[in-house]
Amino acid sequence: MSNDNQTTKKQPFIEIKGISKHFGDFVAVNKVDLTIFKGELFSILGASGSGKTTLLRVMAGLETPTEGSIIIDGIDMTHIPPYERPVNIMFQNYALFPHMTVFDNVAYGLKKEKMPKGEIKSKVAQMLELVKLSEYNHRKPDQLSGGQSQRVALARALIKQPKVLLLDEPMAALDKKLKQNTAFELVNIQEELGVTFIIVTHDQEEAMTLSDRIAVMEEGKFLQIGPPSEIYENPRSKFIADFVGNINMFEATILSKQASKIVVNCPTLGGQHEIDFNGSIADDIESITLAIRPEKIMINNQPPSSENTYIKGIVEDFGYFGNLSIYRVKTSDGNIIQVSKQNRYRSERIISWDDEVYLSWEPSNLLLLTE
Amino acid sequence: MSAVLASMDATFRERLWKKFIVFIPYLWLLLFFLTPFLIVFKISFADPVVAQPPFTPLFQNLAETSLLEIIKELGFFSGIASYIQYLSISITFDNYLYLFEDSLYVVTYINSVKLAFISTCFCLLIGYPIAYGIARSPQPTRNILLLMVVIPFWVSFLLRVYAWMGILKTKGLLNGFLLWTGIIDQPLELLYTDTAVYIGMIYSYLPFMILPLYANLERLDIRLLEAAADLGARPWRVFKDITFPLSMPGVVAGCLLVFIPAIGEYVIPALLGGADTLMIGRLLFDEFFMNRDWPVASAVAIVLLMLLVLPIVYFQKRQNQELLEQQ
Ligand SMILES: Nc1ncnc2c1ncn2[C@@H]1O[C@H](COP(=O)(O)OP(=O)(O)OP(=O)(O)O)[C@@H](O)[C@H]1O
Ligand SMILES: [Mg+2]
Numbered sequence: 001m002s003n004d005n006q007t008t009k010k011q012p013f014i015e016i017k018g019i020s021k022h023f024g025d026f027v028a029v030n031k032v033d034l035t036i037f038k039g040e041l042f043s044i045l046g047a048s049g050s051g052k053t054t055l056l057r058v059m060a061g062l063e064t065p066t067e068g069s070i071i072i073d074g075i076d077m078t079h080i081p082p083y084e085r086p087v088n089i090m091f092q093n094y095a096l097f098p099h100m101t102v103f104d105n106v107a108y109g110l111k112k113e114k115m116p117k118g119e120i121k122s123k124v125a126q127m128l129e130l131v132k133l134s135e136y137n138h139r140k141p142d143q144l145s146g147g148q149s150q151r152v153a154l155a156r157a158l159i160k161q162p163k164v165l166l167l168d169e170p171m172a173a174l175d176k177k178l179k180q181n182t183a184f185e186l187v188n189i190q191e192e193l194g195v196t197f198i199i200v201t202h203d204q205e206e207a208m209t210l211s212d213r214i215a216v217m218e219e220g221k222f223l224q225i226g227p228p229s230e231i232y233e234n235p236r237s238k239f240i241a242d243f244v245g246n247i248n249m250f251e252a253t254i255l256s257k258q259a260s261k262i263v264v265n266c267p268t269l270g271g272q273h274e275i276d277f278n279g280s281i282a283d284d285i286e287s288i289t290l291a292i293r294p295e296k297i298m299i300n301n302q303p304p305s306s307e308n309t310y311i312k313g314i315v316e317d318f319g320y321f322g323n324l325s326i327y328r329v330k331t332s333d334g335n336i337i338q339v340s341k342q343n344r345y346r347s348e349r350i351i352s353w354d355d356e357v358y359l360s361w362e363p364s365n366l367l368l369l370t371e
Numbered sequence: 372m373s374a375v376l377a378s379m380d381a382t383f384r385e386r387l388w389k390k391f392i393v394f395i396p397y398l399w400l401l402l403f404f405l406t407p408f409l410i411v412f413k414i415s416f417a418d419p420v421v422a423q424p425p426f427t428p429l430f431q432n433l434a435e436t437s438l439l440e441i442i443k444e445l446g447f448f449s450g451i452a453s454y455i456q457y458l459s460i461s462i463t464f465d466n467y468l469y470l471f472e473d474s475l476y477v478v479t480y481i482n483s484v485k486l487a488f489i490s491t492c493f494c495l496l497i498g499y500p501i502a503y504g505i506a507r508s509p510q511p512t513r514n515i516l517l518l519m520v521v522i523p524f525w526v527s528f529l530l531r532v533y534a535w536m537g538i539l540k541t542k543g544l545l546n547g548f549l550l551w552t553g554i555i556d557q558p559l560e561l562l563y564t565d566t567a568v569y570i571g572m573i574y575s576y577l578p579f580m581i582l583p584l585y586a587n588l589e590r591l592d593i594r595l596l597e598a599a600a601d602l603g604a605r606p607w608r609v610f611k612d613i614t615f616p617l618s619m620p621g622v623v624a625g626c627l628l629v630f631i632p633a634i635g636e637y638v639i640p641a642l643l644g645g646a647d648t649l650m651i652g653r654l655l656f657d658e659f660f661m662n663r664d665w666p667v668a669s670a671v672a673i674v675l676l677m678l679l680v681l682p683i684v685y686f687q688k689r690q691n692q693e694l695l696e697q698q
Binding site for chain 2: 060061062081082083085087088089091093095097098099108109112113156160
């Protein structure tokens with residue numbers, strides 16, 4: 001939340017106003033409005049085909065929008081060709097020039113600026129140092145691994161120090177460790193150079209770790225925009241809740257509505273619950289979705305000592321993931337609840353199949369979803 | 372152990388199979404290229420005679436008895452051995468010397484190379500934008516455009532050259548049109564000039580330039596062009612830096628496909644060219660069928676082949692060397 005307050009104080013840097021992109025009858029991007037601030041690391045998160053790449057291409061000037069306008073740093077860029085925009089894009093498939101060496105690929109943007117040769121040389125060397133590819137400057141792209149190609153593409157896009165850097169799935173080809181390292185590198189680069197980043201991804205973990213703010217996109221529209229914690233803890237709809245991490249969702253009936261409190265009855269979660277709610281619900285709605293994330297449920301072989309409500313269940317299935325275990329617990333009314341538990345001790349007696357278990361949670365962890 | 376043997380057997384069989392597959396095209400080349408080449412090569416070292424065939428044999432049997440008779444007499448091996456003693460080999464380099472003595476041949480070679488070279492350049496200049504346009508057009512239009520490039524092949528080549536005679540002659544379609552519009556008031560002398568030959572050559576060989584270029588440009592990844600534009604390259608720079616270098620294999624293929632047949636072209640200069648349009652193809656025809664001087668004609672053909680093959684071999688070698696150096 002504090003993050004949000006910080007950013008709103010800043011000047012809007014990129015303003016996207018009512019941008020749409022149609023391909024024939026198909027609407028890839030549908031009237032998107034978005035304001036991004038200077039130096040922000042902004043992620044667009046969405047399923048495959050939701051229009052992320054298309055929106056990025058519109059920003060880079062590679063696609064003319066069907067309607068709407070884009071303003072970058074106070075200048076209307078809607079009809080400016082890509083080679084005159086202060087924007088660089090890193091393509092989903094890298095698009096490295098196959099006939100040029102790593103050095104020439106990275107130097108290309110500077111050569112087009114007619115920068116003197118010596119200066120180009122030192123800048124490229126510096127940039128290759130940053131992405132840890134100094135020994136590879138004479139290689140051709142087809143002699144690089146996927147991760148190396150990705151870093152060349154990043155260096156090539158970064159070297160012009162654009163005002164805005166658009167990254168399309170910058171880490172899709174990397175293994176988990178390299179992904180984490182690169183994510184940290186990206187954050188460092190962003191802090192060092194003060195570039196505004198817009199990162200497209202369909203990996204919610206990547207979006208969470210990297211971004212100041214996240215926009216969740218579906219069918220060409222933004223469903224919710226906010227800091228990672230807000231998207232995760234206060235998803236606006238069932239779709240977002242499910243898309244960003246795992247969540248248990250159950251039907252509940254509304255018993256009473258007060259100003260900021262709602263009392264619901266959810267048989268699966270053990271009956272009545274009183275929940276803080278400051279959204280608005282239409283009067284005629286009687287059923288609602290009650291949701292809770294797996295890591296916010298405690299699982300035990302004995303009834304919990306606290307006064308929290310608890311329910312009983314049978315472990316139907318479980319998976320061991322090293323750092324945590326995920327249990328699928330069948331409740332008395334036949335629903336399945338997912339619970340994840342940190343494996344805090346090496347010699348912990350793992351709860352196993354068909355064990356009877358007790359599930360409990362802090363009441364504040366329950367979430368109401370109307371849409 | 373037996374599994375290892377079996378797998379070795381499999382790889383061995385595979386290797387044999389691969390060799391066999393590679394062997395077939397070699398056999399083809401051997402039969403239909405090397406054999407005729409060797410025959411022509413042999414004839415180029417003979418003297419012309421008024422006989423059938425019109426050249427002296429390479430080997431002459433001075434014993435004046437046939438090989439079969441000698442073998443009958445002396446047995447197989449000693450028969451052949453003594454036969455060889457009676458063989459005389461007659462080789463003359465006169466035909467080649469003659470080519471360089473008579474300036475007509477040298478001038479004709481230079482003229483042919485020039486004609487083929489200029490035609491190739493024009494084909495490239497005209498063919499590249501066409502191929503690019505086709506490769507960048509949407510799928511249904513693309514097929515129609517490609518069809519239009521290929522359709523002339525459905526009409527006999529000779530017929531198409533005749534059609535050009537109709538267009539280019541003094542009272543032909545082109546002059547008629549130009550006179551009618553009033554651009555000229557005297558008909559242009561086009562037919563039987565070098566200009567007519569160029570028009571005919573460029574027209575006939577353009578598809579051979581367009582098709583390999585199209586095949587190459589169609590595979591070009593548009594993302595690369597977008598990446599270059601994104602990095603600040605204007606459209607013309609994008610073409611110079613990315614499109615053209617990446618289409619080089621297509622350019623080379625197209626140029627070879629035009630240049631090589633163009634240099635030996637016979638029909639177009641014969642029908643559209645004037646008496647002073649000197650082309651190797653015509654010279655070859657004249658030597659073979661007018662003068663019936665097969666040895667000189669063969670020498671002309673061999674020199675032409677060398678003229679074409681040596682530079683290509685040289686370039687290929689250099690390219691391989693460059694590739695090696697890069698690695
Ligand atoms: N040039 C085009 N012509 C027609 N349809 C297109 C074109 N480009 C994209 N689309 C369509 O627009 C939709 C959005 O595509 P886009 O590439 O933006 O998706 P994305 O969110 O980037 O997906 P992914 O995560 O798979 O990369 C897709 O359904 C796609 O088929
Ligand atoms: Mg995409």
